[in-house]
Amino acid sequence: MVDSRRAAMHTPSPALVTGVRTALAVLSAALGLTVSGLAFASLRMARRVVTPSVRVSDTRILSLDTAAQTITLARTQDTQLPGRYGLFTTGTEDYIKLGSVLAEDDASVKRKLLTEIGAQTRISADAAFSGWYYDRPEQLHLPFTSELIGSPVGPCPAWLFPAGPGEVWVIQVHGRGATRAECLRAVPVFHAAGITSLVVSYRNDGEAPRSRTGTYALGATEWRDVDAAVGFARRRGARRIILMGWSMGGAIALQLELNSAHRDVIAGLVLESPVVDWRVVLGFHARQMHVPAAVTGLAIGALQTEWAAPMTGAGAAIRFDRLDVIARAAELRHPILILHSDDDGFVPSDASHDLVVARPDLVEMQVFDVARHTKLWNYDQERWSDSIREWLRRQDLSGD
Incomplete structure (x- = not known):
């Protein structure tokens, strides 16, 4: 009799069992919705990262x-x-x-x-x-020609500003959501030093041909179009080539430094407000938009996987470890000048500072403030130009 009473005391009531099951079902559904929400938000963020931006009124x-x-x-x-x-x-x-x-x-x-x-x-x-200031090459009042450079995706338009004997060239690479005109500000300082400027375009920038997906690879594929421009320069007589990249163009220039078959003629890099590590940039923007860190991590993870490429629009996996130049700093071979404002507001200068620490033998940095993103020339043209001139002199890269 006692045992049967004890058993009855420890047997859950039907109401309790039903309640527990209901609670578990609710928790399971909530968890499923949370996971689904995170997945949706991360894929949306990933797609936004690789979709070419359009100019918006600000x-x-x-x-x-x-x-x-x-x-x-x-x-x-x-x-x-x-x-x-x-x-x-x-x-x-x-x-x-x-x-x-x-x-x-x-x-x-x-x-x-x-x-x-x-x-x-x-x-x-x-x-x-x-920050462009100049929007057409004619405004520089320098001789130039329009060129087409054969790249893996087709002919990419470029502007060629000849200067000096023609043995030292600089190839100018614009940033995300911009076109060649962004780089025109830099042509005069190189022209005065006797250095020929080649101002290039690359896939999906609105001027060069569109790739199959029409999306950015954050430098992972775009560098090949600029590499074709290096080959073009060599065929036209260039013996030493400087790469200058603005914002994402800096990431592209760094990928050439690490991967190009023409590394023997690369003489140095000038980077204006560059992307050195995309994870730093994406994390910064996520915090600015109050996006949870979990969403950012999932978005980067999705961009790095082949199976998610159709959903992100990337076309192929983007290997962020290969785009992280700090992690690959030991592979750098040539001197680098970085021009970056500590209040950039779009591409944080943290990774630029880290690259100086990682390779002080090759990398030097001119730190600005107030100037914000890719507007250093506009804010202080004299200091910006002097920094480049002095660096060219120290590297013996004058074209005269």
Whole structure:
């Protein structure tokens, strides 16, 4: 009798069993939804990383004074910067040049116009701030030719600015979401040193041919198009070649340094606001957008796997370990000059500093502040140009 009472006391009631099962089912469903949500968010982030970006309006034009040739913009971290810049617009003008700041308050910034604007000008209030300054090669007033460079994806357009005897060339590589025009600011300083400039395009940048997927590989494939430009330069008489990369163009230039069959003619690299390790950049942007670290990790994991390539749009796995130049620092052979602002705001300078620590024998860095991303020339053209000139002199890379 006692044993039967004890058994009854330890036998769960049907209501308890039902409750436990219901709770487990709810927890299981919640866990499934959480995992599904993380997977969806990570794939979405991965696709965004490799999809070529389009120019978006980030600046508001408040007023335009054609009599005084001034423009007033809504105040942002970019529009308040000292120096010379550009503004992509829509209307009767598609690009205008901006000069110095004339007046500012908490909400607005008035700047001098360096593009003459007539009284009949009509421009939309929405615009995009730019560090390009020059948007066409003719604006440099230097002799140039338009070229086509045969690459693995087809003919890639380029601009060639001959200078000096023609034995030392610099190949200019633009960044993500940009085109060749981004690099035009650098042509004069190299031209003055007798160095020929080849300003190139690469797959999926809107000027060069589209790859099968139409997406970026963050430098993992794009370097081959620029490598074709190195071969082009050699056939035209180049004996020593400098690679200059801007932002993602820096990642591409570094991949050439590590992988090119033409490494024997590479004489050095100049990197402006470069991507040295993509994981640092993606982590930074995720934190800025308050994306959980788990999503970022899953997104990078998806981009690194072949099976996820159809879902991310990458076309093939992107090996982030191969793109991590700090981990591969021992493989570097040539001197590198890095120009980077510590308040970049898009590509953190941390990895650039780390590369200097990893290879102090080859890498030197000019640290800017205030200048932000790829706007160092605009902010302090004299220091930017002097840094390159002095580095060229120390490396004996003048073309004269």
